[in-house]
Amino acid sequence: MTIESPSVRISKTPAEFFSLMEDLQNMKLVMPESVERFEADENTFVFGLKGMPDVRLLIDEVKPPSLLKFKAASSKLDFTLSTILEEGAEGTMVKYLFEGNFNPMMKMMVERPLSRFIQDLSESTANL
Secondary structure: OEEEOOOEEEOOOHHHHHHHHHOHHHHHHHOOOOEEEEEEOOOEEEEEEOOOOOEEEEEEEEEOOOEEEEEEOOOOOOEEEEEEEEEEOOEEEEEEEEEEOOOHHHHHHHHHHHHHHHHHHHHHHHOO
């Protein structure tokens, strides 16, 4: 299952945004209003959406200043969430890419809330 957000323009350079998001405490700045719980440390962050269990993500891949990729800390869930930055003529563009390997039943249960979350994450980032 792949969910890609629309690209949004931000007022920061890729390096500025990347530097901000490298400190996982700052991930709270882009979390949508639907996030009820948020905690972060040096390598992981946890968030909880209304009506869904908490999710812990850990840093999986870092390519400054264009990619910050997280993976699920739980072995029960197989997914990644990537923040992709591109500098263009119109400024810095940010998009999110969710890639998960779920059984059909799990996919049916999580696809709609995850799609909404990725959309909201993108909109929150645009408002930074």
